[in-house]
Amino acid sequence: MIRATAGRLPGVVILEPNVHADERGFFVETYRSSDLAEAGVDVAFVQENQSRSGRGTIRGLHFSIRPGQAKLVRAARGRILDVAVDIRRDSPTFGQHETYELDDVAHRQVFLPAGIAHGFCVVSDVADVCYRVDTYYDAALERGLAWDDPALGIAWPTDDPILSERDRTNPRLADLDPDLTAWG
Numbered sequence: 162m163i164r165a166t167a168g169r170l171p172g173v174v175i176l177e178p179n180v181h182a183d184e185r186g187f188f189v190e191t192y193r194s195s196d197l198a199e200a201g202v203d204v205a206f207v208q209e210n211q212s213r214s215g216r217g218t219i220r221g222l223h224f225s226i227r228p229g230q231a232k233l234v235r236a237a238r239g240r241i242l243d244v245a246v247d248i249r250r251d252s253p254t255f256g257q258h259e260t261y262e263l264d265d266v267a268h269r270q271v272f273l274p275a276g277i278a279h280g281f282c283v284v285s286d287v288a289d290v291c292y293r294v295d296t297y298y299d300a301a302l303e304r305g306l307a308w309d310d311p312a313l314g315i316a317w318p319t320d321d322p323i324l325s326e327r328d329r330t331n332p333r334l335a336d337l338d339p340d341l342t343a344w345g
Contacts, residue, residue: 163176163177163178163179163190163193163196163197163200164176164177165177165199165200165201165202168245168259168261168271169254169257169259170245170247170252170254170257170258170259170277171247171249171252171253171254171274172272172273172274172276172277173245173259173271173272173273173274173277174200174201174202174271174272175261175269175270175271175272176197176200176202176233176269176270176271176272177267177268177269178190178268178269178270180266180267180268189268191235191237191268191270191291192233192293197233197272200272202233202272204231204233204272204295205295206233206293206294206295207294207295207296207297208293208294208296208297208298209291209292209293209294210291210292210293210294211237211289211290211291212289212290213238213287213288213289213290214283214287214288214290214323215283215286215287215323216283216284216285216286216287217282217283217319217322217323218282218283218322218323218324219280219281219282219308219317219319219322219323219324219328220280220281220290220325220328221244221278221279221280221281221305221306221308221328222244222246222278222279222280222305222306222307222308222331223278223279223280223303223304223305223306224248224276224277224278224279224303224304224305224306225275225296225299225302225303225304226302226304227302228275228296229274229275229276229296230275230294230295230296230302231272231273231274231275231294231295231296232272232273232277232279232292232293232294232295233270233271233272233273233292233293233294234263234270234271234272234273234279234281234290234291234292235263235268235269235270235271235290235291235292236263236264236265236288236289236290236291237265237289237290237291238265238287238288238289239264239265239283239285239286239287239288239289240262240263240264240265240283240284240285240288241262241263241264241281241282241283241284241285241288241290242260242261242262242281242282242284242317242318243260243261243262243263243271243279243280243281244258244259244260244261244279244280244281244282244315244317245258245259245260245261245271245273245277245278245279246258246277246278246279246280246306246313246315246334247276247277248276248277248278248306248334248337249276249277250339252276256312256313256334258313258314258315260315260316263281264285275295278305278306280308282317282318282319282322284318304331304337305327305328305331305332306331306332306334306337307331307332307333307334308322308324308328308331310333310334312333312334312335313334
């Protein structure tokens with residue numbers, strides 16, 4: 162059984178599983194569709210992705226345009242500061258963000274509905290981040306948002322991040338095409 166808490170951004174759900182730990186290590190259920198459905202996350206995931214990154218790496222802020230892409234994110238190894246930015250133009254929290262600490266101790270996960278730009282910063286030496294998605298990857302639908310957009314005011318835990326070329330050049334929120342960030 163998991164404990165589910167609504168995030169501040171509409172549709173975001175923070176999931177805390179029961180971790181069974183002893184001298185051997187731990188056991189945790191990382192996915193049970195019935196528990197998620199009971200928590201209000203009734204999504205059919207079609208793909209799972211994993212990344213490995215070193216301390217100070219920022220990945221994001223990424224999103225998919227219509228139909229969008231919901232994600233269930235967890236840190237399978239290490240610790241990250243996970244960031245969600247609401248880019249749904251009709252949302253009361255448009256342009257606002259929320260952060261979550263995800264690690265391989267508490268095994269907390271976060272569900273992000275379509276219309277949320279997602280990113281994270283690695284705060285441990287290394288982190289493996291796994292995320293299930295409800296639509297298949299399609300490069301033509303992938304977009305990004307500037308991780309350092311001052312309008313977002315995200316307090317990243319690094320002053321000198323390791324970034325991909327793509328993440329260095331993503332547009333600010335004010336420069337996103339309104340037609341591409343309208344869900345519903």
